[in-house]
Each structure stands twice: as C-alpha cells, then as structure tokens.
Amino acid sequence: MRSADCYAPKRVPYLGWEENTFGAEFRRFSLERSKPGKFEEFYGLLQHVHKIPNVDVLVGYTDVHGDLLPINNDDNYHKAVSTANPLLRIFIQRKEDADYSAFGTDTMTRKKNVLTNVLRPDNHKKKPHIVISMPQDFRPVSSIIDVDILPETHRRVRLYKYGTDKPLGFYIRDGSSVRVTPHGLEKVPGIFISRLVPGGLAQSTGLLAVNDEVLEVNGIEVSGKSLDQVTDMMIANSRNLIITVRPANQRNNVVRNSRNSGSSGQSTESSLPSSTPNILANFLQGEEESDEEDIIIEGSGEPQQIPKAAPTSLESLTQIDLLHEPTQNGFLPSTEVNVNHSACNVGVEYEVQNPDPKSLEEDGTIITL
C-alpha cells in the first residue's frame, strides 16, 4: 500500500511511507497546478517515485468532501489536481490488493473508516477483487448527455439499465406545465416524474427528481402523448433509456460557461428545437445496438447473440438507426459532470461489473450481461 500527497502549485518535499505487510510508504512531491500534464505521465511518475515500475496500481485521491475517488484518466486527474487545497493526497494501491469498497460516493459517510479500510486490506478479504482502473473496466450507469446543445433549463439523462440488477425505479404521472407560446403563457398537459424508488437506478444517479417534467424519450417528444404512451415508450427503451427532463429544481443545472467541453457554446432558447431527434448528438447507437442484440440458441447449442445480417441497402426505418454512430464503448467525456454537483447529490455511481456467476444464470438458457 502506497500513498502520496501531492501539493500544488508549490513545489514541496516528497513525503510518503511504504509498508510490506502492515506498513505503508509515503512520498511527497510537487506538481505544477497549471500544467498537470497527462494521466499517463503522472502514473509513470508515481511508479517512478515509488520505484514500482512494473506493478499495476490503482490511484485514488480524497476530494474536498473526504470522498476517496479514483484517478484513472486525464479528466479525473485534472479534476483531482484542481481540487488540491493545497495538498492533494493520493493513495496508491496494488491492483490485486485493491479494496474497492473504499471508493464510492457514500465514502463521505464512512470518512473516518476510509483510511483504516485502505490500510488494513485483510479486514476486507471477503470482498471479491475486481479490477477497477481504466475506463473500459467500468460500465456506465448513467450520464448527462448533450449538455452543449440543450437549453440550460433542460437535462438529458441516460440510464443504462442493462447488466444491472437494479430496477429503473421511477414512476411518471400526468400533470400540467406552463409554456411560453406566441399567445403568452399557456398551461399545457405534461408528464412528470412522480416517484423515485429508493435504491433504484433513477434515484441512485441523482440526475432525476420527483416533479421533473419529462420532455423527450430517446429523442421523441412526449408532448401530445398520453401517460400510457409515454410509459410504453420508456419501457420499450428501458435498456437504454434517454430522457430529457426539465428539472423541477433548476439550481443544480450545469453551468456551461465554466466548462470547455461545450465548444458549440451555450444555447439560450427556452424550448427544445422542433426537430428533436437530430440533436441526440451523443447517442451511442453502436453500443445500444450491440447490447440489444437478441439471443439465439441453435439446437441444443450455446446461446449466442444474433449477428446483424450483411448490410444491405435496406436500413431499418427507425430514426434512431439513422443516427447510427459507431462510438467506442466506454465513458462519455461528459460523465464527470458530477463534479459540478453540490455535495448532497454527487451523482455518478461507479457500478462495478460483477463477475459473480449469479448474473449469468438467469434461467439457464439465456444469458444477459
């Protein structure tokens, strides 16, 4: 177990301690806050200063709330450096010894135990060791997407249902909302989130709340549709549900100017553009497709995914298919928006792919990951 405190921006002496059985090693060094460099370089630096060039390690840091958060890409590395106040305390764990329970959103509540957990890994041997490091080892659970093209008052949330045992866990209801129309303010019927099930996916993301108005489901506007229709649309898209909401609480909106990812700039329009499907820019169709592939069992053989037939000129009709965008599986760059959230609803839960054979069992013949 190694840990390192990074001070920024001043150059500070390296401090650290190392431990073989129960011990640990501290190093202390300084970084240029304005030019933190790339994660790869930093990782190499850590390996260098700890003299462990060929050991795979997990890098974590404690943020301002005391949460232990991972550093495994440029973005969260930069974030970590920027939060150093002034000391950035970094924990390094050998990958095979890593205790993942230490990471997470609710580490704040376990704050006091974080260190002890980290320092006494043998107390937690019962936890299966799951590799957690690079983005490809993660499976996204939810994300805010298209922040750059949506009005600030709207939020497009993607819930990744597949693979988790968690229910989507929310309810919708009819209601009425006020719209600005050419004839002034008008009361129009709308669909609202009425309830979040504790422990459900929707609640655990922190991105949806009761009384948020649902504007779109997977790029299709819901105005003019009945509650039952919207329910059916959501269920039909439940494996990869993208809902655009107008949050009831408008205070936690993404402050776009502070981010440099939205190059196309901020939009100031107060309602959605009329032809909505096309603005689903970040629609990871490739991912959705591959995950929605049906399964076939030939004879008494093994279940396998049904491949796509050789592409012909006949493409399917759905608008969604027209947006087919082969994108790499993995994190969306926008995932880290959670850092902009206030402490009370830090949003992203790093749900871990569970290699527990249980999930493969389902009912013997059908495998869903």
Next chain:
Amino acid sequence: MQIHFIPDQCQLVTLLDDNSLHLWSLKQHSGASELWEDHRFTLKGPPGSPPSATQITAVLPHSSREVLYLGTESGNIFVVELPSFGVLEDRTITSEAVLQWIPEDYCNRRSCELVEALQEHPKNPDQILIGYSRGLIVLWDRQNNKVTHHFLGSQQLENLSWQRDGSKFISCHYDGSYTQWLVSNDNRQSLPLENLVPYGPFPCKAISKIYWQTTRNGLPYIIFQGGMPRASYGDRHSISVIHGSQQIAFDFTSRVIDFFIIFSSEPTAEFDDPSAMVVLAEEELIVIDLKSAGWPAVHPPYLASLHCSAITCSHHVSNIPLKLWERIISAGSKQNVHYSNMPWPIDGGTNIAPDPPQRDLLLTGHEDGTVRFWDASGVCLHLLYKLSTVRVFLTDADPNDNLNTMSEDEWPPLRKVGTFDPYSDDPRLGIQKIYLCKYSGYLAVAGTAGQVLVMELNDEGAEHVVDHVEADLLQDQEGYRWKGHEKLKTRDGPVRFEAGFQPFVLVQCQPPAVVTSLALHSEWKLVAFGTSHGFGLFDHQQKRLVFVKCTLHPSDQLALEGPLSRVKSLKKSLRQSFRRIRRSRVSSRKRRGGGGNTSETHEANGKFDQGMLQEMELAPVQRKIEARSAEDSFTGFVRTLYFADTFLRDSSRHCPSLWAGTNGGTVYAFCLRVPPAERRMDEPVRAEQAKEIQLMHRAPVVSILVLDGRNIPLPEPLEVAHDLSKSPDMQGSHQLLVVSEEQFKVFTLPKVSSKLKLKLTALEGCRVRKVMVANFGSCKTDDYNENDLAVLTNLGDIQIISLPFLKLQIRYPCIRKEDVSGIASCVFTKYGQGFYLISPSEFERFSLSTKWLVEPRCVVDVPEVSSNNHMHNRSVMENASRKSRCSGRSSGDYGEDEVLKEIQSTLEGGRGSFAERNLARSPVGHRLSNGGAD
C-alpha cells in the same frame, strides 16, 4: 325515447331524452335513400314555468300530417305545426279546459296529472282520445275544442288503444288490468264494458301497452305487454297474446322496449286480421307469426342477435369454396326447422348494393361453448349455422333439462322466445380460439378450460366416440399446484352429433388453463395449441400427442396458480357490475317513458360523473417505469403458433416446422418430420427443437411469419394444392418476421441474423394489438397486388406496414383507444377489411382496401298516394335502423337501449352531413285531405 312516423310521409319524429324533438326524412341521395335530419325543436314553456310543464310524455302525429300533439307532464297538450315545429298557442289543450267538462265530484278527487296516451280516432280525425295518468280519459273534439265524451277510470292509466271501427277502445292500467269502453253517441259519460285482470287475482304488474285486434271470425286478438303476477313472475319481460281459448305469454330474455302489430292496412277492410307481431327487445328484434298455428317466430334476415351469448373470439375466413359454403348452409338449414315459413313481413326498400364479390365467413366463438357461422359477404351478417361443443362434455346443467319442460296447463302460459341468453351454464365452455381450414373442412376450436377440439364436416348426423387425450404441459416441473378451474368432464361412450361439424378428437391441456393460441395444419394433419404454461403439438391423424413444451418460468407461480383467470374474472365482474349500475340507471330513466324524473336522473348522473372525476383527480394516476425481465409473470404465456415449411436447419433442405412465440419475447422453432402420405399412419410424426430466439426487449410476441424467396408470406396449408396460390419460392432465402407488441423484426433463415427492424413503440408509444397479412389489390388493374401488414395498435390506430421492408405506409384512427373490448375484438380479413365490436351486439365493418368495399345502399320508394299504410311506415323505420347500424359510429353509450342508440348514431351521422351540405328546408310532402284537415 320515442319514434313516430308522420303518416304516409317518408318522415319520422323522434323524441330524445333531453326532451328535444327531431324531424327526419328519407331522401334520395346519389341513387340511394338516406335519412336526414330536417329540424329539431325543444318545447319551451312560459317564462318561470317548471320544466315539467314542457316535459313531453306522449306524441301523436296527426293523420293530417300538419300537426303534432304533444302531451306533457303538466297535463297540457301542445300542438305544433309540421315541419316547422311552430307552436300553435291557440290550440293548446290545457288541463283546465278539459276539466270544465268533467263532473265536479270527479275533478275534486283527482287532477289530470300527466298525459299518458294520445290516440286519434280511427275513423274521425277530429276526435282525439286523451288519457291522463290518474285514470281520466276524454275524447276531445278538435274542431269545437271541447270534450265530447269522458270516461272516468279508477285505476292509474298506462295506455290506450282504439278498436278498428272506433266504437270501442281499450285502456290498460298500472294494476295489471285492462278495461273496455264503449263510445256511444247518446251517452257522454260511459261506464266500462268489461274490466279484467288477466293474470289475477294476486297483485299484478302494470300492463304498459295493449292492442285490440279484430278478426273475421269474430274472436279478437288481445295483445298486451306486462301484467304478470307481481310476486312470482314480476321479473319477466312478457307480451301476452290472447285469441279465443289460445293464450301464450311470450317470455323475452331482455326488456321489451316496444312492439307493434302488423295488420291489414287496407282502409276499407273491415277487420284488422293481424298477421305478425314485431317486438323490439333490448337485445334483439323478434317477429312472431300470428297466422300460423302455434305462433312461431320468424327467422330474421338481418339484425340477428350476435351476442345471444357473449362473443369471446372471432375468426374470419375469406373466399370460401362454394362446396364448403353449400355444406355449411345445408347443415344450418336443418337447425332452423322451428321457425315460421312466413316471409319476412317488413319491407325495408330495395337493396341496391352490388352482389358481394366473394363468400366470406365470420366465425364467432361464444361464452356458452358455441361457434356461430355468419355470412359476412354482404352488408348484413346472416347466421348460417350454429355449432355447439357442449355435447362433448358433462356439465352441471344439462341443456335438455330446462328446455320446455313446462306442462301444458302451466299458468301463466309462458313461452321463451328469442335467442338472446346471456347466462352461460359453465364459463369453462367458452370458446377462445377458432381455426377453420376452408379447403379441407377441418375446424379446430379451443376453449377456456384448456380444451381443444378438432372437427370434421359431416353432412349427416352421426353418433360416435370422441377420442380424448390429455396434454400435460408442465411435464417434469414439480411442486406446483393449479388453483384455477377444473378441467371439463367428458362424456363416456358415443355421443350423438347433428349434421355439421362433428368433433372427433379432444385434447385437454393440463393444467386446464385457457388456450391462448391455436394453429391447425390440415395438410400435415397437425394441430398446435398453447396456454400460459406451454404448448403442444397433436397429430390428429394418428390421434397421438407429438410433443409438449413447457414455457413456464420456474419462478412464475402466478401463471401456474391460475390467477390469470381470477384476475380476468375479477375484471369481468367489475365490468359487469358497472354495466348493471348503468343499466339500472338507464332503466329507471326509461321506466316512465319520458316521465318526470328524466331531468332529475340526468342531474344525478351528472353528479355521479363529477364525483367520479373528482375522485380520479384526488389520486393521480402514476405509471411504473420498469424494464421487462425474465422473472416477470406470464412470460411463458404462448401468444402465437405458426406452421411453416421453411429452411430451419440448412439452406439446402426445407422441412415442416412449428414456431411458437411467448409473452416474454421468446420464439421457439421446432423441426418436424411428417411421414409421407402413404406411410402417414405407420410412422410417428417427430419433432425436435431447432432454435430458440430471445428478443432482448422481451415484449410479447404476437405474430410469427415466414416470407419466401420472393418476400411473399408462405401460403396457407392446402392453398397451393387447390391451385389458389402460386407455390412458394423455395430457391431463394427465406426470412422470418417476428412481430412483438413493440417491434417488427426480420431475420434471415436458416442462419438467424437480424436484418431489419421497426421499433414501433419506441417511436410512437403505441403497441401492436392485432396484426395480419393483408393482400391489397388494385382496383384499376387485376394483375397488381401486394402483401402488407395490417396492424391495429392499442391506441386504436390502424397502420399499414409494407413487407418486407417494414415501412409505414399509412395510419389512421379507427377505434377509440378507450374501447378496449372493441380493440380486442378486431379481426382483419385476408383482403384488407376488418370487423370489430362497437357494442356487445354490433360489429362495425371497415375496409382498408379500395378494391373490396361492402357498404349499405338501398332505395325506399316514396309513396305517391297516401293510404293508411302501416306496413310501409314500418319499413321506413326498419330501413332507418339498418342504416344506422351499418354506418353509424355510436358514441359509445352501449348501456343505452337500442332505439336511442340508433337514433343517436344516425343523428351524429346526419349532423355532419346536414351542416356540410346546408340542406334547404325539406319540402312538405303530399298534402291530401282524407279528413278534416284545416
């Protein structure tokens, strides 16, 4: 509430329950007669008068055709001009004006109260008989505005009827009595000639309508509605016919709305000589032949009661071969022996619709275990043949026990008439799925208790044993207990079957859950059936079960315990109790026939509805959003079964196959080995599972279809053998189309790879309810036709989706989305038409194809010369009701009685056209003075 003909005009007046009067006339429009609304009118009293002052209770269209007499609740009678509905104030007959002619002592005891009846004197149009509810009857002379005779009844009056010569009339009363009165010239106040309580001496129900019909032989027909002994028979809906010593109380299974007698209409004829009685009951129209001995019913050529037992499913077969058609008709004709030979006594004009292009059959399955075969080729559904599956089973109530067991001297002499019988002895007998092979005459029928019957058409009656096989769909699944209904007990030994479809094999699923899917392959002689537990394949040639497959999820206790039936029955009982509430409200409103409580009931209804609304607002509806999972209940429910000769294993050899789709989005494909014809009886049929496809969106699979190498759906069994279809392309690659409630997906075969899809629900938020391949021909050229999918969604929209590219071609709204039973009842035909129930008793027919159109067209000749032609008047009414039946879209108040509904629907139809065409005032018909019209 009431319909009245304007004598000798093609016009009628209707009174609605909002107290509005509407004048309709039959006009020729583009070669066909159509009913148009000319005027509407609501009677208004002087300012400040109570609503009862103008609440209409009786309507008399005067034979002069110029005025309508409107009796009201207040006892005043208003006179309005036709067709303008202008009130002739000076001719109003107030109750005060009447009372001044009545002896003082009588007036003191009772006031006039509401007007119950208005009848014109049959010979003298200047005399009008007025009956008030408290029993007072007066004869009013409209020339001199005075009462010429008065009749002091002591009983609450219900109705009045003149005798043909006008010398006598008859009144009927609330206490179940009727009274004859003589109108003599010398005595202004006459005493009753005869006062009788026909079903006394114990208290009786009211007689609400009565006719006194004279005959040549001197014995009159006395025909009246009601009057049954209150305690024992008060709940019967009866009409009694008394002719000399003959007396029958016709016992109707639903409330009698109205009835009339068809009698000699020649004005010169001395006697009525009634020939038939036409009864409109709440659920059916019945005509009784009064001329033939025993007074049998007349077989109705239209307005057949579809729902004599509730319709549970329907199946449409297009283009029936003539041979099969004739055999079915001949089997059916043997069932109609108890009907009268009298020609249908109602003239409904001339049908000018073109002959139907082909013979189509609509088969309806009913709750009581019967299947009815309807001729659906033309405008009216006509019952060809009725098949009962009950004989195969032992039921608690043997149908032979309670039929006509009454002895001759039973009193009252009730006789059940009509076919409407909503009470099913055993709900397990209900028919759920029907499949008829029109080429072979094989019929498969499956029901509520897991029974599957395979039948063959036999032109002769026969007695034989029905082979009986049990199919255990749970197989090795253990530890379950079926908590639903028991299976039906079968009859041992040979059973006598009448000519027609005779069952020869019975498969009973175990557990005996409702059969949810059925497929028959008449060429391979195989029948496949599925329930919520699994599916099975039965070889009906060798009478051997080929295999069963359990689709039940091990943790799906719900499906196993049979709450499906319980949930359903709970829903049903809820629905029924609602229906009952509504019906009782309606009947209480109807009870007084436009009486005083109408507005109050209306208000009460309004309050009730508002209360309901508020309740709904208090508890906002919310919907749970959750992905489907393999652990959901009823995933094993088999939704569709399909036989196909296709490439299942490799692309070089095709073989028979059976496909099954479940509620959980699983598709199973079995490879079948059917021995060649010469060894068909010797070698067993074999089956082996070849594929299992799990749709990851897990929506219920509603249809499976294989397209051949030319992208054409595979033909029906035996279709090619009968040279009615090109043989399928077996060279090119076949494709599999799987339709779930949410998506359409095309896969390649034999190697399954996904080719195309249409995600309907994700795009539109609607789900597939019904889907069928429809063949659309061009009405311009005969050589072009294409196959598309006709889809009905849960929103009631119909969409046409092209094959094989799954492009949405057209969409339009068809059924209201709230009309769940309408959507559930929809059947598509093979040529792009369809039927759905708009009420329990009415199918609406629609066509998606320009080539096949069936629409009602008829012409009613407008009478040139006026005579007191009742027959003709009736025909107008008949036509009206037929028209509205065929073209009207009722607004959905199915609890209302037929008449009202028909008027309303016609009204709706008429309104649009009326406004659209901005019709000029209707011409006043032929003015003929056959009386003292002034």
